[in-house]
Amino acid sequence: MIVMTKDTMQIVREQDVVPFRNRVREYAAKIGMSLVNQTKLITAASELVRNMLKYANGGKVLIEIISKNAQTGVRLTFIDEGPGIANVQQAMQDGFSTGKSLGLGLPGTKRLVNEFDIKSTLGEGTTVTVIHWKNGR
């Protein structure tokens, strides 16, 4: 796997969400991702960044264009130093929420992108990594 471009964005307040989404869209468009796949990736990104703001008071996101086996994609890494998630498996289930919400963010995001990885340690923070390939597969 080769990282072709690397970019970081700090997310500290709600106003950072839209510029962040636009940045992700720029990268996705740059590698020629189709509109539907762009929309899926950006929606996933939006969910994850909201979680970061809501549950961890913000954090940072790494935006990268990567290439593997001659396939190009966008990789986003959401890193926060929030409270962490006690039971990741439970958090990944549709409908589970500690925020009186729909509990769709994490499981929905996983459905939207090609690759999804979450690591969380109580008291240390949460890191979510997603990859979406150019052709959405």
Next chain:
Amino acid sequence: MSTTAQHLQKHRQRIIETWMKNQLTDAALRDDLMSNDELRSQSDELLTALLRAFNSGNFDDVYSSDYDQVIEILNDISITRARQGFSPRETGQYVISLKKAVNEVLEEELKDDPGALYQETRKTDSVLDSLSMITFETFIKGREEVIFRQTDEINEISTPVIRVWDGILALPIIGTLDSARTQIVMENLLQEIVNTGSSIAILDISGVPAVDSLVAQHLIKTVSATRLMGAECIISGIRAEIAQTIVHLGIDLSNIKTKATLASALQLAFSMTNVEVRKINRNAGFKLMK
């Protein structure tokens, strides 16, 4: 600087000449697919990257970052070759003939020191063997991609969206419905809904061999997306055995309008859009005209 790299760097020009010669004398290489100049510049680029990697002194692990660039170039070459229709043999020959060239230079350079020659060739051989394996793997991936693309094309062709009436679209699905195909069906259907301003879409599944819970899920997704856009979806072509499996599997389609035949779906669509189709009595019409 590693001594291997030193030896090779010194004879860089010779390696490239021998390698080119090896490639070009291979009877199987079709020069219709690539010009010699292209081949040379490609080979040159790879050799540069390879010598740089050798220079790191790492001969054990081609998956380490020292070889990133080499592998990237090689992947690019194999994928391109797969797409252009090169044979696996031609593609495999590419790295194998480089190995020959490298060995020739080493033999020449170390002819007085068999021990060192053995050591050096062992190192370079192991790297080049791994690289030729990677070349094959990627070549096959490239072919797979060609197949994927063709599948997409077939899917595209086999899911036509037909405008059957003003405001009514029909989409006959033939063959099975997997998730890749569902994506295409959804995209085509929704785009056509926008283009034509149609408010009803009929999904005819008479040509779908079997409906399991996965296929049903795909159908439900399509219906939901259509509704979000503000159009209604009717599923037609539900044969007896499909109805049976749906019930046996406990799939809930109660929220979805279903019809046995395309004709009855069309009829429903007509009544939903306040269209009435009836036989006219020509004689009566004639009388009226008078």
Next chain:
Amino acid sequence: MDRIPILKMGPFLLVTIQVDLYDRLALTLENDLISMVSQTGAKGVLIDISAVTIVDSFMGRILGNIASMSRIMDAETVVVGMQPAVAITLVELGLTLQGVYTALDVEKGMDLLYNKIGIIDVLEEDDQEEEPDDCND
């Protein structure tokens, strides 16, 4: 502070969302709309999202809230003009906007509202919503 203009059209309110909404703007819109419904006694709300390129669970929830709150005040809500990419993404995310009516464009949305509230537009026969019993043969 920015506001999204709300237009009164006969018995209905029309909102056209032109930009990707910041959260606060979306919440302001929710408040403004609801108070407008109550002030004007509007019978329906049309939200045109044809220019919106992404709807995440936050935005989806706002749309749902507007619909539920309006309904309590006896007004129906129609979301019109959702883009295909957005619809596909929402379905994958798992958000199907239950309780919100949808229509292809503003005109069709108005027709739908007229039908829902039973004002018969004399120029049109209107049994649009009276679907025949589903005789699944």
